[in-house]
Amino acid sequence: MKNNILFFLCLCLTFIGTAQTTGSILIKNGTVITITNGTLTETDVLIKDGKIKSIGKDLSAGEDTKTVDATGLFVMPGIIDAHSHLALDVVNEASSPSTAEVWVGDALNPLDVGLYRALAGGVTVSHAMHGSANAIGGQCETIKHRYGTFDPEELRMDGAPRTIKFALGENPMRVHGEGRGILPRTRMGIEQVFRAEFSKGQRYMEAWDTYNKTKGKVSTATAPKYDRRLETMADILKGDIIIHCHSYRADEILMLMNVLKDFGVDRITYQHVNEGFKVAPELAEFGASASVFADWWAYKFEVYYSTAYNAAILTKNGVITSINSDSRELIRHLYHEAAKTQRYGGLSDEEALSLITINPAKQLGIDKRVGSIEEGKEGDIAIFNAHPLSIYAIPQMTIVDGLVYFDINEDADDMRVDINPEETEPMFMMESNSHDHANDACMEGVSEQLHKH
Amino acid sequence: MKKHYLLTLFFLLVMCIRPFAQEALSPITKTIAIKDVHIVQKPGQIIELGTLIINNGLIQAVGKGTPIPANAKILEADSMYVYAGFIDGISHAGISQAEKKEENTRGRREKDAANPSYEKAGIQPQLQVRDLLNPKDKSIVDMRKLGYTAAHVVPRGKMLPGGGSLLLLNGTTPDDFIYSDNTAMYAQLQGAGNVYPATLIAVMSKFRELYAQAAQAKTNEKNYRLNPVGKSRPSQDRVLQAFYPVIDKSQSVFFKAPGVKDIHRVFTLQKELGFPLVLVDVKQGWHLADKIKSTRTPVLLSLDLPKDPSKKGKSKKGKEEKSDEEKEENTAKKEKSTAKKKEKVLTPFQKKQQAALKQYNAQAAFFQDKNIPFGFTSINTKTANIRPNLRKMITNGLTQETALAALTTIPAKQLGVSKMMGTLEKGKLANLVISDKPYFEEKSNVRFVIIEGKVFEYEVKKKKKSDSSEPANVVGTWNYEISIPGTPSSGVLILKNKDGNITGSITNDMAEGAEDIQDAELDGNELTFLVPIDDSGAAKASLTLTIDKDSIEGSVTIPEMGSFDVEGERVPE
Incomplete structure (x- = not known):
């Protein structure tokens, strides 16, 4: 008997371990929630080599194509989380008010079992973000949940636009002002960090432009000293990087929009943005997006003025809005989080589900590839036993690039891929829920860096 | 006031340690x-x-x-x-552990965390082993005793601890040891903790930045030397200069990468920047064996192996000198008898764990079977574990020939000294x-x-372990000697046994008064106990002694000093 279990585990591992590329699968006869093109009943979805090839009735595929009977089941695009810290070995480089040059993509941890748990909640793509310790934090990475690989590179969603974390308010003030007695000590100081760094970035760009013009023509031309932090600021100024800014208060949200206007930057998604409902028209006018919690607040002073109607108000004002998790636990039921906007704000099914599919895709610049079930898009699918906005919905199967990464019928107790041979007890329950201030996921690793000597 | 004689003793020792007498005389014939x-x-x-x-x-x-x-x-x-x-592919032999500075920094935070000095940032690739070597460090003696005659030594540190030097493990002054300098740039993915680069992500970025800046500085330098007129004086940053031979590809970056993720990350940097790479301290290399093979990346496998959690023996104080294998064996013996009676049922987790353990133990064999040449490194391996771990690897499929090659010909080749070693x-x-x-x-x-040509001879210590588990008779007065090079010392140990509880006191000729022994335990004929050596009582010397009728033999481990042999005899009543 025990041998069977071991054999089964090995099978699971082998299967996942080789599932690094793309696959083909035919999902038959489900209720297909396309997000962008209504809901189609008794419809098949054929994914061929990782891409959605066709959507329709009575589709057939080759005999060797895996077929899933989705009769009575609900088929939706894989859920996208625009704010997560999953699969990261490092979240914060808290040593400087600006660390624009660092990139969490360098610290991807494909072995994080949290990825599997997210898959078990139907989530196929997440935005692995730097933390909020610094006014200008590090660059983030959009990942596909290809759990089972040991290669960090396999998690990357190749071609997804670069993104960077900015942060307003108490976190950078606490770390640098209170913690080290340096700028930014106040909200005003945070604005100055942005302005100073953008200015330096402009001058850096100019210096390189000058050098590139004189290079070869003037014998004394010397290149400016290479600086990765300013390179990154220059890339933001050029529009190559989307800003994702940790924010709560309306005044700060407006402040940052003014800074960006001054420097000609227009790609920004505000994260958390609990007071977004106060400045929804201004956000819409600027073209800024918002990624919010459904109903989480009051975990620190600047987050008291909040409402569960935030997502609905923003949506109704024309702001592209998403609901995110920022948590290893919430990410497992983002469909519930989206459903809350129907209770608080009366959003339609399509609007509510857009908050966790096509809208976050837009915020990450990947909406041409994922976020809805359309022919030609990538084969990221979540299958539920009931409508995903129903309280009775349970994810049944999650597919990334046409490959099954979660199947409720083959859900072994221990799905970790990397086993520590010295561990005495399996640590299933050691991870804390980050839903309190002390364990703020955005502040992961900061206190160690502040206090360590 | 209590007289802490041992404290005095250790101060004396620090001052008195002299080169071994045998090294002072030149041999009669060469x-x-x-x-x-x-x-x-x-x-x-x-x-x-x-x-x-x-x-x-x-x-x-x-x-x-x-x-x-x-x-x-x-x-x-x-x-x-x-x-x-043997040649240690990468080693810290002779590089003493950094002393823990007792700066009163608790609660104080690093103000210049964003712009620390290179030293605080752990970025010191220009450091040379020659300037850091402590010829008296015990690690040199320990490694030599195992059969190591040369070691490719790199400094300890964080991101860029310094350059490598190939040493012969014999000499009086640092210069005596040097076989060749500038053998490597040693790198680790380790952040500085509380200043920039504090974490992995900043280390990755900083490495790229330094590399690009060094390439710039090198070009500027070259252009300036060709014609300096009208040009600013190029940077003379020694950190950047240390990169020049790497950029020229005349020197390899020996990059520490134990885990599977580390190896991937180091490969990422190497792919972007193109430096010659040697992977160091590899523990989970099987995941990337194909890549290591196809890129022909030289690799140094770790000599460290995980402990088997199912064989965790009772760890007792004062037994540091025992290898993990011996500890595991002791438990295994006990388990064997019970195993016969009842087959042990493993949980699915334990089965996975055993499979994982097997992969670690068989890493070297895996590389061998894939025809990937590899050497070994001792860094982060307890010296006492090196030989047992080699045997464990051999049990898991490594041949003796490959093991020997990993200790001799391969590191010689990696270091370009095959002609001489x-x-x-x-x-x-x-x-x-x-x-x-x-x-x-x-x-x-x-x-x-x-x-x-310099001969070091080692006596075989007979294991006098008695087979019976009957406790030896320890009661009595014992004269003992501690063999500290240049400064032997002696004293008297008085032991009592009251219903199995061992108590006693100890004196030493270098200090006044007697000290009570603590935590004494007698297991068969093996006695372990602690002796406080400072006023606070926090620092303790630990002794492990084997008793054979009227003689004792064993070792004393003194914090921050090392281990020394102890011998003694019972004083007839």
Whole structure:
């Protein structure tokens, strides 16, 4: 008997371990929630080599194509989380008010079992973000949940636009002002960090432009000293990087929009943005997006003025809005989080589900590839036993690039891929829920860096 | 006031340690003959009952029936096994652990965390082993005792601890040790903790930035030397200058990458920047074996292996000198008897864990079977574990030939010194290790280590462990001696036994008064106890003594000083 279990585990591992590329699968006869093109009943979805090839009735595929009977089941695009810290070995480089040059993509941890748990909640793509310790934090990475690989590179969603974390308010003030007695000590100081760094970035760009013009023509031309932090600021100024800014208060949200206007930057998604409902028209006018919690607040002073109607108000004002998790636990039921906007704000099914599919895709610049079930898009699918906005919905199967990464019928107790041979007890329950201030996921690793000597 | 005599003793010791007396005298002859021995000339090539002649620090002749010069000193090594001296691929031998500075920084935060000095940031690639080497560091003696004659030493530190030097493990001054300098740039993915680069992500970025800045500085330097007129003086940043040979590809970056993720990350940097790479301290290399093979990346596997959690023995204080294997064996023996009665049922987790453990233990064999050459590194491995771990790897499929190659020919090749080290051939350095049985056999003992003709001889300590588990009679008064090089000391140990509780006191001739022993435990004939050595009582020397009727033998471990042999006899009543 025990041998069977071991054999089964090995099978699971082998299967996942080789599932690094793309696959083909035919999902038959489900209720297909396309997000962008209504809901189609008794419809098949054929994914061929990782891409959605066709959507329709009575589709057939080759005999060797895996077929899933989705009769009575609900088929939706894989859920996208625009704010997560999953699969990261490092979240914060808290040593400087600006660390624009660092990139969490360098610290991807494909072995994080949290990825599997997210898959078990139907989530196929997440935005692995730097933390909020610094006014200008590090660059983030959009990942596909290809759990089972040991290669960090396999998690990357190749071609997804670069993104960077900015942060307003108490976190950078606490770390640098209170913690080290340096700028930014106040909200005003945070604005100055942005302005100073953008200015330096402009001058850096100019210096390189000058050098590139004189290079070869003037014998004394010397290149400016290479600086990765300013390179990154220059890339933001050029529009190559989307800003994702940790924010709560309306005044700060407006402040940052003014800074960006001054420097000609227009790609920004505000994260958390609990007071977004106060400045929804201004956000819409600027073209800024918002990624919010459904109903989480009051975990620190600047987050008291909040409402569960935030997502609905923003949506109704024309702001592209998403609901995110920022948590290893919430990410497992983002469909519930989206459903809350129907209770608080009366959003339609399509609007509510857009908050966790096509809208976050837009915020990450990947909406041409994922976020809805359309022919030609990538084969990221979540299958539920009931409508995903129903309280009775349970994810049944999650597919990334046409490959099954979660199947409720083959859900072994221990799905970790990397086993520590010295561990005495399996640590299933050691991870804390980050839903309190002390364990703020955005502040992961900061206190160690502040206090360590 | 209590007299903490041992404290005084240790201060005295620190001041008194002198070079070994034997090193002060020059030998009568510089010709040594080793005859009737099994000469393992190189992995897989053995001369049975051959002769090896050493002259002036070099191997003069190897073969069968080689004539022995009249002036040769003959080494008493008949029928023993001779190997080329081992080379540690990357090592911290001779680099003392940084002292923990007792700065009163608690609660104070690093104000210049964003712009720390290179030193605080752990970015010091310009550091040279020659300037950091402590010739008296115990690690040199310990490694030599295992058969290591050379070590590729790098400084300890964080992101860029310094450059590498190939050392011969014998000498009085740092310069004596140096075989060659500038052998490597040593790098780790380790952040500085509380200043930039504090974490992995900043280390990755900083490495790229320094590399690009160094390339710039190098070009500027070159252009300036061609024609300086009208140009600003180029940077003379020594950190950037340390990158020049790497950029030229005349020096490799020896990058520490134990885990699978580390290896991937290091490969990422290497792919972007194109520097010559050697992977160091690899523990989970099987995941990337194909990539290592196809890129022909030289690799140094870790000699460290995970402990088997199912065999975790009772860890007792004062037993640091025991290897993990011995501890595991003790538990295994106990388990064997119970195992027969009842088959042990493993949980699915334990099964996965055992499978994982097997992968770690079989890493070297895996590389061997994939025909990927590899050497070994001792960094982060307890010295006492090195030989047992080699045996464990052999049990898991590594052949003795490959193991020997990983300790000799491969590191010699990686370091470009194959002409002078790694095999026993005429004209090469006389670096040898001689064991009484084949080296990788459990019962074999290293009897001689020869470094550039200098002979180190090792006595075989007979294990006097009695088979019976009956506790030995410890009660009585014992005279003991501690063999500290240059400063032997002695004293009296008085032991009492009250219903199995061992108590007692100890004196030493270098201090006044007696000290009570603490936490004494008697297991069979093995006695362990602690002796406080400072006023606070926090620092303690730990002693492990084996009792055989009227004699004791064992060792004392003194914090921040090392281990020393202890011998003694019962004072007749």
